[in-house]
Every structure is written in structure tokens, then in C-alpha cells.
Amino acid sequence: MSKITMGDQVFVYPMPVVLLGTMLDKRPNFMTVGWISRVNYKPPLLGVGIGKSHASCDGILEKGYFSINYPNEDMIGPTDYCGIFSGRDVDKSGIFRLFFGETGAPMVYESSLSVECNLERTIDLGSNYLFLGSVVQSYTEGIYLTEGKLDIRKMLPLLLTMPDNSYWSVGEKLGDAWKIGTGYSKEEKQ
Numbered sequence: 001m002s003k004i005t006m007g008d009q010v011f012v013y014p015m016p017v018v019l020l021g022t023m024l025d026k027r028p029n030f031m032t033v034g035w036i037s038r039v040n041y042k043p044p045l046l047g048v049g050i051g052k053s054h055a056s057c058d059g060i061l062e063k064g065y066f067s068i069n070y071p072n073e074d075m076i077g078p079t080d081y082c083g084i085f086s087g088r089d090v091d092k093s094g095i096f097r098l099f100f101g102e103t104g105a106p107m108v109y110e111s112s113l114s115v116e117c118n119l120e121r122t123i124d125l126g127s128n129y130l131f132l133g134s135v136v137q138s139y140t141e142g143i144y145l146t147e148g149k150l151d152i153r154k155m156l157p158l159l160l161t162m163p164d165n166s167y168w169s170v171g172e173k174l175g176d177a178w179k180i181g182t183g184y185s186k187e188e189k190q
């Protein structure tokens with residue numbers, strides 16, 4: 001076997017980068033998150049893995065809601081800042097233009113997509129909480145859509161790889177999912 005072992009600190013590759021919005025008492029706060037995934041279809045649920053020491057945990061547990069905001073490539077600087085400095089030490093409320101929807105969670109106006117969630121369940125995993133959020137509403141703008149659907153070429157989201165800790169942009173479209181495989185046959189493999 002010519003495989004090289006990489007240990008247990010290799011996970012999802014790559015990850016999306018989002019800004020998680022919470023209210024710390026009455027102050028909006030944003031933290032950078034890579035550990036996020038869609039985890040259920042009906043009801044629509046998102047899961048985020050958040051270190052217990054982060055101020056955002058206090059906001060989520062106290063208020064029962066949070067938001068997920070997709071930064072675009074231009075927002076790489078402030079996005080990284082929100083992942084370095086804690087709301088316990090700095091006021092991150094003025095970094096972005098804010099808007100609010102139905103839950104009370106602060107959202108980032110400059111984001112291509114914002115999703116507000118109610119806290120559905122909290123699972124204590126040890127170092128982190130897994131917060132499951134039920135999606136209440138999502139917000140975008142016409143400039144990010146093509147024929148009514150979100151267009152990743154217009155959103156220009158950030159991707160993250162760990163443990164090399166690097167940001168990346170999205171590459172080219174390769175094919176249509178749930179379609180290109182229909183023409184595959186095992187004989188083609190050679």
C-alpha cells in the first residue's frame with residue numbers, strides 16, 4: 001500500500017467560510033466559521049460546530065437564534081478579522097452594514113446570502129457545541145441570481161482549507177450534478 005497516513009486532524013476539504021451573527025446582549029457580533037453543513041432536509045436544518053469558549057456561544061444560547069452570512073472575496077480582510085478577535089475583547093458590531101429579519105439575529109448587508117435560524121437543538125460534543133439551527137428565512141439580491149437561482153459565479157464565496165489555513169476562490173463549473181453521471185458506463189473507465 002502506498003497510502004500516507006495523515007492522522008485524525010483532517011476533516012472536510014474544502015469548507016465554506018461564513019460569518020455567524022449573534023446578539024451579545026444588545027450588541028451584534030460576528031464570528032468566522034468553517035465548520036458548517038446542511039444536516040437535514042425536512043425540517044431544513046444547518047449545523048455549526050462552535051468552540052465553547054467563543055462569545056458567540058453565549059449569544060446563541062441566550063437568544064435562541066443566529067444568522068449565517070456568506071462573505072464574498074472582497075470581504076476576506078474583515079472576515080478573517082472576525083475569526084481572530086473575540087467579541088469579548090473587541091466590538092465587531094460596526095464592521096458590516098446590518099439588517100434584521102424575523103428572528104432578531106443580525107445579518108450582514110454586504111453578504112451575497114444571509115440565512116437566519118432559530119436554535120433547534122444544542123449538542124455538547126466536548127470542546128465544541130454543535131448548534132442545529134432551523135432555517136427561518138434567507139436573503140439575497142438580484143445581482144447574485146441567474147434565472148432565479150443563486151449563482152456561485154456571482155456570489156464569489158470564500159473557501160477554506162485546514163490545516164494549511166488558506167482561503168480560496170471557487171473554480172470552474174465542471175458539469176451538472178444528478179445528470180452527468182447518467183451517461184457514465186463502467187467500460188468508459190479504461
Ligand SMILES: Cc1cc2nc3c(=O)[nH]c(=O)nc-3n(C[C@H](O)[C@H](O)[C@H](O)COP(=O)(O)O)c2cc1C
Binds near residue numbers: 029
Ligand atoms: C477561517 C476561520 C474559520 C473558523 N472557523 C471556526 C469554526 O468553525 N468554529 C469555531 O468554533 N471557531 C472558528 N474559528 C475561530 C473563531 O472565529 C474565532 O475564535 C472568533 O474570534 C470567535 O469570535 P467570538 O468570540 O466573538 O464568538 C474560525 C476562524 C477562522 C479565521
